[in-house]
Amino acid sequence: MAEGDVHTVKHGDGWANKVEGGQRVSNTASTKAEAQAKGREMAIERGVEHVVHKQDGKIGERNTYPRSRDPRESKG
Template identity: 60%
Template sequence: MKGDVESYYEAGQWKTKVEGNQQASHTHDQKEEAVAKGREMAVERGVEHFIRNMDGTIGERHTYPRSRDPRNIPADTPVGVPPSAFPRRRSKDRCAPRRTS
């Protein structure tokens, strides 16, 4: 999505940047600071926050608001149906049934 927020490591600093911008919006000495600022920015904008590891791989990805997270939408959902039309699944609903001996 245009305007997603990314927290990443570059040139000895942790940075936070909005997708489409040429430069980082904020720089930080600690990863935790960059992640906190990135989360704040993503929540304000209602977009995804990508948190990269030092090697550039995506370590975490969060969607704000959480109701827009595509992982919470059933696969057979018709296009155009908002995620709020479906009840949130509980974590125990996602687990495989226990085997009994």
Template identity: 60%
Template sequence: MAGKKPGVETYREDGAWKNRVQGNQRASNTHGTKAEAQVKGREMARERGTEHLIKKMDGTIGERNSYGNDPHPPKG
């Protein structure tokens, strides 16, 4: 999809919870708990107007939230 900004992902690596913009090799920030990392990751995604992916301990996607211009907004 052209023009779509990369999202922010919250993930676990080396015993810590981290956030990074997708496509970046290095973490933007590191946290001791998943909850702390999720709060910062959500803030980053809102600022960027992108998606926030929250991964589980095993690396699979556990949650996905969009803070951008949703092409399919809820009806109602």
């Protein structure tokens, strides 16, 4: 896993998103679905992998979001 990847993890009574390499959680949510949606947005914005953990801490799924290209930057 690369530094900067976003992990959705169980956090107390709710769920949180943590950026790999960071020391604190980025945001929290009361439900996994809510946290997962926020984590997906973060990963898309950063062009990194979103790792969703199960309640027991094991990895449930991974989604990679390549950094989107600005059409103004493409040649042609």
